[in-house]
Amino acid sequence: MKDRTPVPPPHPADDVTEHVGYRLKRAAAALRGAMDKALREHGLTVPQYACLELLDQRPGLSNAELARSTFVTRQSMNVVLRGLQDADLISRPATTDHGRALPAHLTEHGRERLDAARSAVYAIERTMVDAFPQRRLAALLADLDRMAEALGG
Amino acid sequence: MKDRTPVPPPHPADDVTEHVGYRLKRAAAALRGAMDKALREHGLTVPQYACLELLDQRPGLSNAELARSTFVTRQSMNVVLRGLQDADLISRPATTDHGRALPAHLTEHGRERLDAARSAVYAIERTMVDAFPQRRLAALLADLDRMAEALGG
DNA sequence: CCCCCTATGTCAAAATCCTGACATGAAGGA
């Protein structure tokens, strides 16, 4: 007689908390909370920090490009950029001679703020990475990426 | 002479997209988007579906317990529950003889709606799980859990 | 040259979520 439920498809678990989606949400929520708390002391929100970090590594990104990179809508990113502009952390030209995309750049003030906030965020990242065997880091990163890709992210 | 930066701590990568936090956010955003799209055809939002699923497995949960289980505030969960009540998918007593917590239960209508939506969500979950080697599923779940725990989630 | 398609920035309105606050009910200790 053969086993029923051949390969109990790894998944439809009996408990919701065993689902990948639940764990993913839990980890993301914990990260978001920790970053919120840490960044508040630096006067930054999570989307604002994400913007500064991206602009530091890839200066000249436009609003739409930043939005795609941070997984929010253009409209949301627009208000974030306005906030950063009002705080003099980034600069954007009012017009451009070619196209509509307005390239954003960090100001000196923005670079300083980013440097200060980065250490706090990196400490959080370190806490996460240290929570599991280091030899699994590469696989974890790869698997998260594959999941996102499979879902059309 | 000793090495500088002993153990280039696995992590501060040169590219933001190599960070665990970024990958986590990306995967969570992709999952959220896929679930949003799939659940819309069933007339449910993601928090609403999460509620129904939890109440199916653990009937009688209170508003505060549901909020903690889904990683949102009591206030947010309260409006979700009101929506579900107005749609006659769950029921909550107006009063209780002991304590303040109001236990929520699925209605027959709610169970039917959940059954319909569940297949769509499980298909998404399946897509995610199939995106990486099955032998890594257990480790992935465990590592996500450890990360959340380390961050105080 | 003109039309179609795409991408971008922006505005307006709505939905969603969170912060802060308050009142009630239960439990435990002085």
Place this chain on the structure above:
DNA sequence: TCCTTCATGTCAGGATTTTGACATAGGGGG
């Protein structure tokens, strides 16, 4: 008993984000 503490449900306000829509700029193809 009384009081302190904690957890819960709820209200009000504001902040954030999304949905929907519109106008503009550039690239191709007819």
